[in-house]
Amino acid sequence: xxxxxxxxxxxxxxxxxxxxxxxxxxxxxxxxxxxxxxxxxxxxxxxxxxxxxxxxxxxxxxxxxxxxxxxxxxxxxxxxxxxxxxxxxxxxxx
Amino acid sequence: xxxxxxxxxxxxxxxxxxxxxxxxxxxxxxxxxxxxxxxxxxxxxxxxxxxxxxxxxxxxxxxxxxxxxxxxxxxxxxxxxxxxxxxxxxxxxx
Numbered sequence: 001x002x003x004x005x006x007x008x009x010x011x012x013x014x015x016x017x018x019x020x021x022x023x024x025x026x027x028x029x030x031x032x033x034x035x036x037x038x039x040x041x042x043x044x045x046x047x048x049x050x051x052x053x054x055x056x057x058x059x060x061x062x063x064x065x066x067x068x069x070x071x072x073x074x075x076x077x078x079x080x081x082x083x084x085x086x087x088x089x090x091x092x093x094x
Numbered sequence: 095x096x097x098x099x100x101x102x103x104x105x106x107x108x109x110x111x112x113x114x115x116x117x118x119x120x121x122x123x124x125x126x127x128x129x130x131x132x133x134x135x136x137x138x139x140x141x142x143x144x145x146x147x148x149x150x151x152x153x154x155x156x157x158x159x160x161x162x163x164x165x166x167x168x169x170x171x172x173x174x175x176x177x178x179x180x181x182x183x184x185x186x187x188x
């Protein structure tokens with residue numbers, strides 16, 4: 001689960017098989033505990049939504065606060081250490 | 095939470111303040127559902143442990159299966175989209 005703000009929302013695209021794909025970047029900012037001390041956390045998380053959910057997310061506005069649930073996967077086999085969050089579910093926070 | 099296998103475990107290092115830091119790469123492989131279809135997921139996740147836990151994790155063996163809990167953060171302010179998993183807790187799976 002990740003809370004954040006929609007920073008980037010490029011145009012919706014489709015796979016050769018016609019499946020809708022919406023890529024985005026979610027800006028995450030929080031305070032966490034690490035080694036017993038508070039720590040400010042920042043991260044710009046590349047994320048993707050596929051299918052009917054992609055079409056719905058395509059209508060969101062930049063700056064939208066949202067919570068997303070999903071799984072981490074490599075951006076591609078060529079770059080196994082570049083991570084993309086695949087969104088299963090999302091909810092708007094404002 | 096992430097399940098995976100320890101792929102890389104460079105030498106333990108210390109911050110200028112003397113805090114132990116253990117970086118690592120965890121190979122994650124799973125089957126997930128996306129847009130109603132099963133999907134094989136691969137990811138090499140850069141991770142870090144800090145303090146006493148770092149020293150404990152420094153003793154692990156490559157190939158060790160483990161489950162880790164923590165939070166995602168940018169690798170640095172310069173690269174806000176490169177993600178590192180900061181490990182709060184871990185458990186061995188074999």
